[in-house]
Amino acid sequence: MMNTSATGLEALEDRDLIERTQRGNPQAFGVLVKRYMQRAYYVALGLVGSPEDALDLSQEAFVRAYRHIRTFELDKAFFTWYYQILRNLCFNFLRRKKRHVLRFSEIPEHEVLALPSREQGPEEDLERNELQRRVWRAIEKLTELEREVIVLREFQNLSYREMAEVLQCPVGTVMSRLYNARKHLAKLLKEE
Amino acid sequence: MTRNDKRERCQQLIMALIDGEISAAERTELERLLEKFPEMRQELEEFQQLKEVTKTMKLRSPDPDVWQTYWANVYNRIERGIAWFLVVVGLAILATYGIAEGILKMMRDPEYPLILKIGSFAAILGGVLLFLSVIREKLFIRKHERYKEVQR
Numbered sequence: 001m002m003n004t005s006a007t008g009l010e011a012l013e014d015r016d017l018i019e020r021t022q023r024g025n026p027q028a029f030g031v032l033v034k035r036y037m038q039r040a041y042y043v044a045l046g047l048v049g050s051p052e053d054a055l056d057l058s059q060e061a062f063v064r065a066y067r068h069i070r071t072f073e074l075d076k077a078f079f080t081w082y083y084q085i086l087r088n089l090c091f092n093f094l095r096r097k098k099r100h101v102l103r104f105s106e107i108p109e110h111e112v113l114a115l116p117s118r119e120q121g122p123e124e125d126l127e128r129n130e131l132q133r134r135v136w137r138a139i140e141k142l143t144e145l146e147r148e149v150i151v152l153r154e155f156q157n158l159s160y161r162e163m164a165e166v167l168q169c170p171v172g173t174v175m176s177r178l179y180n181a182r183k184h185l186a187k188l189l190k191e192e
Numbered sequence: 193m194t195r196n197d198k199r200e201r202c203q204q205l206i207m208a209l210i211d212g213e214i215s216a217a218e219r220t221e222l223e224r225l226l227e228k229f230p231e232m233r234q235e236l237e238e239f240q241q242l243k244e245v246t247k248t249m250k251l252r253s254p255d256p257d258v259w260q261t262y263w264a265n266v267y268n269r270i271e272r273g274i275a276w277f278l279v280v281v282g283l284a285i286l287a288t289y290g291i292a293e294g295i296l297k298m299m300r301d302p303e304y305p306l307i308l309k310i311g312s313f314a315a316i317l318g319g320v321l322l323f324l325s326v327i328r329e330k331l332f333i334r335k336h337e338r339y340k341e342v343q344r
Contacts, residue, residue, distance in 0.1 A: 026270070030263045037262045042251050051254055059262070063269045113252055132249050135242070153211065154246045160213050175204035182207070186238050 014078045021069050029069070033062050036079055039156065040086060046151030047090040049140055057093060061086040083166045091144050138188040146181035153178060202229050206236050210243045291316075 009017065009031045020028035040061065045054035065072075065082050072081055113136055139150055152158045152166065164171045193201070202225035208214040209222060226233055295312055298304050 026267065030267065033263045033266050037259065041254070041258075045251050051252070055254065055258060059266050059269065062266045063273060066266075066270050067273070113249060128245075128248065131245050135245050135249065150246075154249065155251050160208070160211070172204060175207045176200065178207045178211075179203040182239055182242060183235070186242055189242070 015074055018069065018072055018074060018078060021066070022072070026066070029066055032078060036082065037062075039079065040082065043083070043151060043156060044086060044090055046155045047087070047144070047147060048093060053093065057089050058086060061089050064089075077165065080166050080168075084168075087148065094144060134189060134192055135185070138185050138192065141188050142181060142184055145177070146184055149174065149177045149181050150185065198225060199229060199232075201225060202232050203235075206232065206239060209236070210239050 009020070009028055012020075012028070012031070014032065014035075017028040017032050021032070037058065040058040041054055044058040044061075045051060048054055048057060061082060064085050072078070113132060139147060142150065149163065149167075152163050158166070160171045160174050163174045167174060167177075169177075202222065205214060205218055205222040205225065208218060214222065226236070295316065298312060299309055
């Protein structure tokens with residue numbers, strides 16, 4: 001494994017790191033991976049709902065990004081480009097999973113959400129946790145595209161402009177997609 | 193702007209309001225639209241309640257070890273990918289050589305019936321055509337797809 005900690009690459013901007021990676025320096029790519037790994041993992045976790053799969057898919061997306069780094073256009077943002085790879089991997093994974101009749105919600109909520117344990121919190125906390133669990137179960141039932149906008153907005157705290165960039169659509173479309181996703185989410189919560 | 197367009201604009205501005213992305217001018221615009229579509233106020237309230245819950249939700253962090261070994265795992269996969277590629281290319285060369293040798297030996301041997309030779313020739317020709325067809329398809333997709341290399 002290449003050690004990236006003592007190479008002085010950390011101070012470089014994404015563009016310089018990508019240029020170095022394109023010239024065959026995997027250490028530079030290592031710095032990029034470390035810079036974006038948490039964001040990548042949490043996006044994947046929100047999309048696929050399983051910590052193990054999120055880890056595997058986010059890492060695989062970095063491997064594919066490395067293999068195709070020469071096609072990366074330097075005027076683009078790295079994460080926007082990487083996100084296209086990750087979302088396709090996640091959506092393909094979910095489609096394969098559906099075919100194998102494995103349910104998305106087989107993973108208990110407490111493995112995905114950061115909830116305090118049921119026994120320790122005061123009553124309001126427990127109520128809030130229960131509500132969060134219900135919302136999470138409803139999010140799991142959304143379509144892939146609906147879940148995607150909810151994850152980017154609620155769990156990644158991306159602005160509309162940033163969402164428009166990664167989703168490659170106008171801001172107005174982002175807002176409409178969010179509206180439809182939240183409308184569906186509210187409906188699912190009422191049905192529970 | 194048609195009534196549907198205005199309704200859609202109202203929906204978009206409701207999103208901007210609950211996500212804190214609304215400007216002063218848009219807020220005024222939303223107020224005007226809500227007067228036109230009073231039923232949307234109820235939706236606004238519902239969305240605000242939902243937002244109250246979702247903004248407190250956080251995804252669970254993995255063990256800190258995961259971040260320590262993350263890049264190492266990615267790097268190992270990259271390295272192994274190269275190794276697998278070499279193994280597959282090597283085996284493909286060996287297999288092609290072996291098959292070609294076997295076929296040529298069979299073709300030269302008068303003891304093998306003609307029908308077997310024709311069948312073998314047809315199978316090889318079909319295989320080559322299939323291979324060329326797949327290559328052509330891949331190249332065509334590479335030319336026309338935006339994220340051709342990375343989505344497959």
